[in-house]
Structures are given as structure tokens and as C-alpha cells.
Amino acid sequence: MGLLTGKNALIFGLANDRSIAWGIAQAFAREGANLGFSYAGDMLEKRVRPLAAQLGVNFVEQCDVASDEQIAAVTEKARSHFGEIDILVHSIGFANKDELQGKFYNTSRAGFHLAMDISVYSFVGLAKAFQPLMRRGGAMLTLTYYGSVKVAPNYNMMGVAKAALEASTRYLASDLGEQGVRVNAISAGPVRTLAAMGVSGFREMHKNFVELSPLHENISIEDCGNAAVYLCSDWAAHVTGEIHYVDSGYNIMAAPDPQALKAAKAG
Ligand code: NAD
Numbered sequence: 459m460g461l462l463t464g465k466n467a468l469i470f471g472l473a474n475d476r477s478i479a480w481g482i483a484q485a486f487a488r489e490g491a492n493l494g495f496s497y498a499g500d501m502l503e504k505r506v507r508p509l510a511a512q513l514g515v516n517f518v519e520q521c522d523v524a525s526d527e528q529i530a531a532v533t534e535k536a537r538s539h540f541g542e543i544d545i546l547v548h549s550i551g552f553a554n555k556d557e558l559q560g561k562f563y564n565t566s567r568a569g570f571h572l573a574m575d576i577s578v579y580s581f582v583g584l585a586k587a588f589q590p591l592m593r594r595g596g597a598m599l600t601l602t603y604y605g606s607v608k609v610a611p612n613y614n615m616m617g618v619a620k621a622a623l624e625a626s627t628r629y630l631a632s633d634l635g636e637q638g639v640r641v642n643a644i645s646a647g648p649v650r651t652l653a654a655m656g657v658s659g660f661r662e663m664h665k666n667f668v669e670l671s672p673l674h675e676n677i678s679i680e681d682c683g684n685a686a687v688y689l690c691s692d693w694a695a696h697v698t699g700e701i702h703y704v705d706s707g708y709n710i711m712a713a714p715d716p717q718a719l720k721a722a723k724a725g
């Protein structure tokens with residue numbers, strides 16, 4: 459018996475085998491869940507289909523979360539395929555590149571709206587659409603980053619969006635509590651995924667993290683998968699509205715250890 463045996467889990471945000479969603483999918487499969495995947499657009503289908511095949515997943519549906527119609531359509535498909543859903547994972551974030559560099563005050567109105575729509579509203583919209591399908595004892599999960607709480611250089615607009623996503627996690631947890639559905643977030647340390655590549659300064663941040671975090675190790679998509687198993691399993695039965703850090707302890711430090719700082723500078 460796996461920790462998720464008999465549970466139906468839908469995962470949004472699979473792009474490739476480096477995605478945090480892939481780490482979560484593999485861990486869920488290992489623990490016996492029945493999986494379904496949703497991906498953003500045509501460009502990704504050729505990457506997502508083989509990954510689904512690898513885990514024997516046959517529910518693979520496109521959904522651009524910017525569209526209410528596509529959210530409604532994927533909800534109906536999930537209803538006819540699974541009937542009821544136990545777990546919904548939201549592993550989606552997006553801002554225009556312009557919004558991830560320079561002065562935060564230069565964020566455009568349109569850029570602000572886009573980042574909030576794709577990175578925050580989409581979780582609320584999916585929760586609204588799927589709540590009628592959620593079984594008692596079910597769980598929803600999203601992915602966030604510490605740039606929501608403290609300033610991470612260049613993260614800018616995404617930091618503001620993640621702060622709103624974390625607040626949304628708490629409001630959704632409050633709403634869905636009476637239905638016996640829990641809502642939590644994993645705050646992951648930096649991981650080299652598609653969404654992190656080509657971000658200016660990411661490589662350095664990823665490297666410094668090893669020196670500055672208490673465990674002195676980068677985190678992996680497998681770590682996110684294992685934490686997701688716990689948060690979405692019955693072992694976390696009364697855990698809801700939480701932001702659970704999977705970050706080698708980085709967030710507990712008020713200042714870097716002086717020796718670690720020297721090592722980071724020596725690089
Ligand atoms: P990723 O690029 O693999 O995943 C991001 C996903 O968002 C992609 O699958 C992409 O298709 C999807 N997406 C973007 N716009 C969409 C739309 N309109 N409709 C549907 N899907 C859309 O990168 P990742 O790092 O695995 O990101 C997953 C989540 O983890 C994001 O919320 C990200 O902010 C968060 N996160 C990432 C890190 C990191 O360092 N990589 C750290 C903490 C949190």
C-alpha cells in the first residue's frame with residue numbers, strides 16, 4: 459500500500475522532466491495515486507505525452523489557465539474520467555521577462571495583471587472549478603518561493619504575485635475547510651527548471667544557496683515530490699493553510715554564517 463493508493467490526483471504545470479510538477483508526479487505514482495496531467499499549450503504536448511506514458515498516465519489534457527473556458531473544459535473532462543478528485547496540484551507561474559529585472563517600480567500595469575492572472579488567479583479559478591469534484595479528505599497544493607516574504611533581487615513582480623498566492627492559499631483553506639478539503643503551499647528553494655533558466659543571476663543564487671543554507675545542499679524536484687506526498691496524504695489530515703518550506707533551512711537564517719559567506723564569495 460502506498461500513501462496515496464486509491465486517490466485521484468490531477469497535476470497542472472508539467473512542462474518537461476525538470477519541472478517540479480514532474481518530481482511530484484513521480485512521487486505520487488510511487489505512492490499509488492491515479493494521475494492526470496494538464497499542460498499549457500500545443501508546444502508542450504510532445505514533451506508531456508512521453509512523460510505521461512512513462513508513468514502509465516492516460517488523462518493528459520491541455521489547459522491554458524488564462525482561459526475560463528479551458529478551465530471549465532478540463533474540469534468536465536476530469537469529471538467524466540475520474541468522477542471524484544482527491545488531489546489537485548497547481549505548479550504554474552509566469553511573468554513577462556521585463557518584469558523580472560531592473561527596478562520593481564518599472565513594472566507595467568499589463569505586466570502586473572498578467573503575472574497575477576497566471577500565477578495567482580489561476581489557483582483560485584481552479585479551486586472554484588474543482589471544488590464540486592473534490593472528495594472529503596482531499597487536498598490542494600501550490601508552489602511558491604521565499605521572494606514573497608523577503609526581497610530576492612530581480613524576482614520583483616513574481617515576489618508580489620507569490621505573496622498574493624500565499625494569502626490565497628489561506629483564504630482557500632478557510633473556504634474549503636467545511637468541505638473537508640485542505641489547501642497548502644510548498645515554498646521551494648531555487649531549482650534549475652525551465653522557469654528558472656535564463657533568469658539573470660539565477661546561477662549565482664543557486665550556487666550561493668549551498669553555502670548559505672543550514673544543510674548546505676541544493677534542493678531537488680524529488681524533495682518537492684516527497685513533501686507533496688505528505689501534504690496531500692492522510693498523514694497531514696489536519697494541516698491546512700500552511701506554507702511548508704523545502705529549502706534546506708535557508709529561510710530560518712537572519713544573516714549568513716561568516717565562514718559560509720567567505721566560501722560563497724570565493725565561489
Ligand atoms: P516549469 O517551467 O517546469 O513549470 C512552470 C509551468 O507553468 C510550466 O509547465 C508552464 O507551462 C506553466 N504555465 C505557464 N503559463 C501557463 C498557462 N497560461 N496555463 C497553464 N500553464 C502555464 O518550472 P517550475 O520551476 O517547475 O515551476 C513550477 C512552480 O514552482 C511555479 O509556480 C514556480 O513559481 C514555482 N517555484 C519554482 C522554483 C524554482 O526555483 N524553479 C522555486 C520555488 C517555486
Ligand code: 0WE
Pocket residue numbers: 551552553554555558602603610611612613614616648649652653654655656657658660663
Ligand atoms: O518562480 C520562479 C520562476 C518564475 C518565472 C520565471 C520566468 C522566466 C522566463 C516566471 N516567469 C518567467 N517568465 C519568463 O519569460 N522561481 C522561483 C525561479 C526563479 O525565478 C527568478 C528567481 C528564481 C529563484 C527570477 C529572478 C530572480 C530569482
